[in-house]
Amino acid sequence: MADPDILVVGAGAAGLAAARAIRAAGRGVRVLEARHRPGGRAWTDSTTLAAPFDLGATWLHQALDNPLAPLAAGAAPFDHDAVRRHLCLIDGRPAAEAEMADYDATYAAFHARLRAALPEAPPGASAADFAPRGGPWDAMVAHWEGPVICAAPLAEMDLRDFLDTQLDAPNWLLPQGIGNFLSGLAAGLPIAYGAAVERLEWGRAGGVVAEGAFGRVSARAAIVTLPTALLAAGALRFDPPLPAETEQAAHDLPLGLLNKIGLRAAGEDRLGLAPFTGLERRVEREDEAAMTFIAWPFGQDHLMGFLGGPAAWEASREGPAALEELARAELRAAFGPRADAALLGAAALASDWGNDPYARGAYSHARPGRAAARRILGTPLAGGRLCFAGEACHPRLAATVGGAWESGEWAAHAALAALAGVPPEPVR
Ligand SMILES: Cc1cc2nc3c(=O)[nH]c(=O)nc-3n(C[C@H](O)[C@H](O)[C@H](O)COP(=O)(O)OP(=O)(O)OC[C@H]3O[C@@H](n4cnc5c(N)ncnc54)[C@H](O)[C@@H]3O)c2cc1C
Structure with a gap:
């Protein structure tokens, strides 16, 4: 050389x-x-699911001042936030409108409370120290803000760094x-x-x-x-x-851990989910092994599933099949036997960043x-x-x-x- x-x-x-x-x-x-x-x-794996599937990074976050955005201009960037819809299940039923409004308000209150706490917070404060607790949506917000988004529990993250690295919309997907x-x-x-x-x-x-x-x-x-x-x-x-x-x-x-899985539909059934529907279930604990999904992005025939934080590390230790089993069980809990009929037998593709020797998280x-x-x-x-x-x-x-x-x-x-x-x- x-x-x-x-x-x-x-x-x-x-x-x-x-x-x-x-x-x-x-x-x-x-x-x-x-x-x-x-x-x-x-x-990106472009073959297993017969569509591009990102095993790692998914979005260009904060696209308006993301340094990659100008370079992505020719890559048909797609504003995911413009088409987002949510289906949040509570004990198997969709959350009602008023419950979703409460969820949104809890989210806003979480951020307001952490920001208000920062000036007086001790130097070793974690993001968990000021997180509201006890309300019907508090664990859910902590679950999203910790394991799902940051790939780690709130208690393991510095409060200031957590707030300094918050990301805003728009979040762009690149079809390729x-x-x-x-x-x-x-x-x-x-x-x-x-x-x-x-x-x-x-x-x-x-x-x-x-x-x-x-x-x-x-x-x-x-x-x-x-x-x-x-x-x-x-x-x-x-x-x-x-x-x-x-x-x-x-x-x-x-490094925290977030893993992704793509599950392809076996036939025509799309489980009644419109493309880009975000599917989640309300959790009782921040560290619950709950998965979130995005349905049929761009109308393609796969679901994209995410598992983060301690539950992701645990699944990663159990072996390559554990994430897929968890994803299928999660969907079965939401849709019953229809989930297996819709998805079993078709291709699946999962990441394994925790065991990847050149990432380790x-x-x-x-x-x-x-x-x-x-x-x-x-x-x-x-x-x-x-x-x-x-x-x-x-x-x-x-x-x-x-x-x-x-x-x-x-x-x-x-x-x-x-x-x-x-x-x-x-x-x-
Ligand atoms: C599941 C998942 C979802 C994510 N979602 C998003 C998202 O939606 N949006 C977003 O912006 N980011 C996301 N990220 C984070 C994003 O992927 C990373 O922040 C980014 O790709 C890191 O780039 P990097 O160059 O710092 O490190 P890396 O991409 O890890 O690059 C480091 C390189 O060094 C190589 N290397 C390691 N050891 C050696 C060695 N000894 N000698 C030579 N080479 C070596 C590695 O192989 C690797 O190619 C996600 C990550 C994961 C895993």
């Missing part, structure tokens, strides 16, 4: 953005990617899939696949050296985009070891008291010759492809500045 100016470890959203920015600046770049495909935690979209953005980049970096030497005055089964690649600077679970587990050995503060930051930003949250970790991890080392990027480094759009993308651009600018002998800009 020819030695580049800057090497990028990982070809997920952050690595691709970094590589494109370096190339646009006229510098040589090489991306070393452990998998045999780009996109990392954004991955976000994984396919990112693969398109990888086209033409010098990416070496199957190139897992095992050791990174970064203390030398002349630059950095990456080593793995692929051999050795030297460069003047490196951008590392590994998921924090891998950094914390020591999957990449740094020589010299990382500063204690940087290493601690990776531990302070663990879905996306990051900050532990209580550790909201500063995102900025610490994103602070360039060695004057910009070693930079970290990835969703976990973005203090505002963490846990998203847009955040990963922008953090990759920031890291590229820091590394380019280092090459030009300019000190890196302060972290945003």
